[in-house]
Structure formats: C-alpha cells, structure tokens
Amino acid sequence: MRMNKELSLLVCPICKQKLLFPKPTRLYCSPCKVYYPIEHGIPVLIDRSNLPKHLEKQIQYFQTETKDYCKTYKLEAWQNKYVDRLLAHVVTCKGKVVVDDGCGSAYISIELAKRGACVIACDLNMEALIRLKGIAVKLGLQNKILPACCSSENLPIRNKSADVIVANAVLEHLPGEQLAIQDITRIAKKEAVTMITAPIAYHLLNPIFLPLNVIHDRRIGHLRRYTKEMLVSRFSKWKLLNVFYTGHTVKIIKTLINIIFRLYDVEKIEEDDERLSTKKMFASNISIIFQKK
Secondary structure, eight states: OOOOHHHHTBBOTTTOOBOEEEETTEEEETTTTEEEEEETTEEBOSOGGGOOHHHHHHHHHHHHHHTTSOSSOOOOHHHHHHHHHHHTTOSOOTTOEEEEETOTTOHHHHHHHHTTOEEEEEESOHHHHHHHHHHHHHTTOTTTEEEEEOOTTSOOBOTTOEEEEEEETOGGGOTTHHHHHHHHHHHEEEEEEEEEEEEBOGGGSOGGGHHHHHHHHHHHTOOOOBOHHHHHHHTTTEEEEEEEEEOOHHHHHHHHHHHHHOOSOHHHHHHHHHHTTTOOTTOSEEEEEEEEO
C-alpha cells in the first residue's frame, strides 16, 4: 500500500494523533504504542476481538448479506436517487475528501470517487471492504478509495478534514449514537455537507407494515428510529439544508409485486416515490442533508 491522500488523513482512533507507516503490513501510533494491522490492503483500526455483543451480531448479519452481493458493480435505481440527492448539495466532488461512514455496499464511495472525490470508506464488515477494494481496482478507482475497518463511534480520521460525510443506515445500529454524531462533527470542515439516512419513527409508518418493521428491526439490530425533529436536535451544530422521505407505501407494494410478476419499471417506481419525498406519513426512511455551521 502506498501513502496517498486518504491514508495520510487516518489517525489513531484512541488519541487521534498521526499514524506512522513503518511497514506495508501495519500502521503505528507512537503516543499509544499501538500497532494497527493492514489486511488485504485495508487498515484495521479497531480491536475486533473486543467488540460489544450487539456489534458482533451486526457484523455477522451483514457478512451474510455481503455474500449476496456480486463481485461486479451495478448502480441500482434507488441508489442513484440517493446519489442525486446528495450531489444536489455538493458543488463539485473533484478533489474533495469524502467519508462514507458505514459504507455497506459502498455505492456512495464508488459514485463520488468516479466524480473525482478522495474517499475513505469506513465499515466494520471486512468482507464488504474486501469486495469494495476489488471493485475499485476493476473500475480504476484504487487511488481514489481507501477502505478502512473501523468504528463509526470512534472514526480514525483527522479533525476538520472531510468535505462530505455520508452515514446512511448507520445511526440506528449504534449503541454509542451520540459518540458517532460527535465524531461526524469533529472530522467535518466548516461548511462540510453531511447526509444522514435512517428508518422513520413507528408512528409515521403505514400501520399495515408496522408488525413487519418491528420484526425487521429486531432481526437486523435497529436500536432506534427517527423523526426530522430528533435528527435536527442531535445535529445542533449543523444547519438543515433539506429533508427527504423515501420508501412510501406505493413503492413497497409495487416492489413486492415486482418480485413475482415484474409488472412495473423500477425507474418509474423510484420516480413515483420521489414525487412523495416531502411527505413523511407512510414513508419508511428519512434522509436529511446538513451543512456544518
């Protein structure tokens, strides 16, 4: 692994001091006297042997999900809408530092790297990060994306270094939600843009789907759900730019029908859902775009 812009932005997750790069297989924090391994070309900046049980279960769940991802890359229609919503508030990606916090399938990382951003893709799921690394090589983006295995509650990223931060489907999983929000704020430059997406509060769901969502939350490990007011309150050092609601009842029903009958065009489904993006009732998710004050 060569030293690049993204790697130079990594810091020790404990003391937040600069990391040394003594060997290609590890990083070193001099103040803490701690070595961090580099596995498959991916810095591992967390002690995976000492994780809370909740996060261990989360990793197991998402590792199983990762096996369903193919090793090739295709941007889905719903993913493209999230990219468009974010880019509407980012003047340019070229040369910008993006932190994709809890990157998952990493479509945000890939799409913003394609547009010239330098991306640090963070996740606890090593299998997803290894997949991302392979895709980045195939797309010629290996010098634009740095996968990093780390915790969202203790990001190993330098203070005030990120221009754009994305945390989609992250906060609801975290025992230390406030720590994660503090770290997002810490790493953000002034006027940085962040996109937060989370499941919407139960009282806003279509009652028909409430039991299924309760079961889903327990299975996937959701600890909480959100309203606009809750997120605005938590991100008090940020200015609200926009709010989107997605996954409305019509979209869910048509998507379920499509699984069997393929009656609807997926692009049209997303367009219909987009037209309802200002409506919070009977949505599934809320996305908020903030700008740091």
